[in-house]
Amino acid sequence: MAHSSLVAFDLGGTELKAARIAAGGRVERFTRLPSMAAVGEAPLFAAIASAARQLDVENSPGVVGFGSPGVIHPGSGIIVDRTPNVRLAADFPMRDRLERLLERRVVIDNDANCAALAEHEAGAAKGARVSITVTVGTGVGAGLIVDGRIVQGASGGAGEIGHVPVGSDGPPCRCGVEGCAEPMASGAGLLARAREAGLDVDSAREVFESRDAVAAELIDRMVDHLARILGSATQVLNPDVIVVGGGVAQAGEKLFAPLRAALERYTLASHRERLRIVPATLGEQAGVIGAGLMAWQAQRAAAPRGA
Amino acid sequence: MAHSSLVAFDLGGTELKAARIAAGGRVERFTRLPSMAAVGEAPLFAAIASAARQLDVENSPGVVGFGSPGVIHPGSGIIVDRTPNVRLAADFPMRDRLERLLERRVVIDNDANCAALAEHEAGAAKGARVSITVTVGTGVGAGLIVDGRIVQGASGGAGEIGHVPVGSDGPPCRCGVEGCAEPMASGAGLLARAREAGLDVDSAREVFESRDAVAAELIDRMVDHLARILGSATQVLNPDVIVVGGGVAQAGEKLFAPLRAALERYTLASHRERLRIVPATLGEQAGVIGAGLMAWQAQRAAAPRGA
Numbered sequence: 153m154a155h156s157s158l159v160a161f162d163l164g165g166t167e168l169k170a171a172r173i174a175a176g177g178r179v180e181r182f183t184r185l186p187s188m189a190a191v192g193e194a195p196l197f198a199a200i201a202s203a204a205r206q207l208d209v210e211n212s213p214g215v216v217g218f219g220s221p222g223v224i225h226p227g228s229g230i231i232v233d234r235t236p237n238v239r240l241a242a243d244f245p246m247r248d249r250l251e252r253l254l255e256r257r258v259v260i261d262n263d264a265n266c267a268a269l270a271e272h273e274a275g276a277a278k279g280a281r282v283s284i285t286v287t288v289g290t291g292v293g294a295g296l297i298v299d300g301r302i303v304q305g306a307s308g309g310a311g312e313i314g315h316v317p318v319g320s321d322g323p324p325c326r327c328g329v330e331g332c333a334e335p336m337a338s339g340a341g342l343l344a345r346a347r348e349a350g351l352d353v354d355s356a357r358e359v360f361e362s363r364d365a366v367a368a369e370l371i372d373r374m375v376d377h378l379a380r381i382l383g384s385a386t387q388v389l390n391p392d393v394i395v396v397g398g399g400v401a402q403a404g405e406k407l408f409a410p411l412r413a414a415l416e417r418y419t420l421a422s423h424r425e426r427l428r429i430v431p432a433t434l435g436e437q438a439g440v441i442g443a444g445l446m447a448w449q450a451q452r453a454a455a456p457r458g459a
Numbered sequence: 460m461a462h463s464s465l466v467a468f469d470l471g472g473t474e475l476k477a478a479r480i481a482a483g484g485r486v487e488r489f490t491r492l493p494s495m496a497a498v499g500e501a502p503l504f505a506a507i508a509s510a511a512r513q514l515d516v517e518n519s520p521g522v523v524g525f526g527s528p529g530v531i532h533p534g535s536g537i538i539v540d541r542t543p544n545v546r547l548a549a550d551f552p553m554r555d556r557l558e559r560l561l562e563r564r565v566v567i568d569n570d571a572n573c574a575a576l577a578e579h580e581a582g583a584a585k586g587a588r589v590s591i592t593v594t595v596g597t598g599v600g601a602g603l604i605v606d607g608r609i610v611q612g613a614s615g616g617a618g619e620i621g622h623v624p625v626g627s628d629g630p631p632c633r634c635g636v637e638g639c640a641e642p643m644a645s646g647a648g649l650l651a652r653a654r655e656a657g658l659d660v661d662s663a664r665e666v667f668e669s670r671d672a673v674a675a676e677l678i679d680r681m682v683d684h685l686a687r688i689l690g691s692a693t694q695v696l697n698p699d700v701i702v703v704g705g706g707v708a709q710a711g712e713k714l715f716a717p718l719r720a721a722l723e724r725y726t727l728a729s730h731r732e733r734l735r736i737v738p739a740t741l742g743e744q745a746g747v748i749g750a751g752l753m754a755w756q757a758q759r760a761a762a763p764r765g766a
Contacts, residue, residue: 305697390612
């Protein structure tokens, strides 16, 4: 009998989301609990086991999808670069440990890549051939989808578009890349510049809502730097859709209108002709939906043809 | 009976190359003749038919590979952007016309993409997961290979890495992208700058061979701009190999040594740790080998599993 949904997880620093995901990406059951990732390995795996039981993983087909923060090494499923709020050993063999725990085949990828796959297949970029889902928040990062597949890169580092050397009139980035524009293009950067300028704001979004002339100028500079980054990625990959998510995207047309205008300066005419720049639509469920879609891809690839 | 080789073509402005290509990329028979592409459609197709007869296309399996200059629309196989030395009608349905002529299924892609696939599977990037094959000559263009597949982009424009907005201290590029570094990073640009500076040189390679202090400074600037471009592509795609071809690559370590040093400034440490920068190895046969490998991929995808 064919199962109608797979189990998928989206691990965050504070929360673990889990769901049963149907083949097209529909969320059938959704649960969340404290991830315990910040506490350590044993409590984290207890939380995963608990969510798996809630979702009746025993009555699901062979493959489980897992989205994780950090850089995931393709092939091995090892977390090679952790985020500070996930306390696991260095080079933690996450995929193998999950397979032992869940007694299922597990496919794992970075959470931003999972969110990008979800937007590509079931969200804002549905129908696209090539999409870039960029998150503008503390930094600027992206997940790349080509012909329905996540681009992982040689060592899991594809999509680091925030750190391309496009030049910056702001402070240097601690990444070490000369001309990295991320400190000017991110939400955190916008907030920092606004505070330096004496504005009384608590978030990048508040800067967008401000009617102050200084805020308007800072937004222009931020958008210009973001457009250089997106222009670089556009010439390299020739996407048909760029999806923008993260806190700053909530500014809506106050971000998107000037961003589209600025992209005129930094993209080839041939590459922007049919390019759409749109807000993310799947919100906080994007990661778990993408993890589920990834599991479905693996499930189909493993099945005999026509089955 | 399984056939041991497929027929593949590589069309250039002046020459048409054709070969029988074995499954791993080995060239079994090779022929070349004037392409007649500059004369027009009828003479071009006569040349293709002649080469097909020479290579006994009737006794080859179902798929023929074809590398063409210009931008090829994915899916339809239409040449949407011609190069000046190929005189065909606008939006020429090249794939369909070739299928009618050859009575075979035809897979077609841009010649630079074919060359990149060849270097990835059978040349300088063999064994890589993600490779970028960049040609530095009149301009700076690239073919991108991810997990053994050509990345075409939404409209066939992936790999236009020459026109990323990384900033330039040279003249503006006619592409219109603000901060496009191609006029400083290309071989043609290096030659133009050298002549402006009064050097008596006829090619970019001669600039590399010059012992003049002005030439050394111009090479430094050229390499710095090229490194910005490659740094952008590296952060986006996280390749394990960058293959450099084109006239300038013949300068050997005079190019590669300073290029590797300059890339330290423009790449993330995580992305350059295992990154290799190497010269192309397949030379003038790269295009036809890649067209053959592309045909083999299509042939295998069409065959039933296990066959």
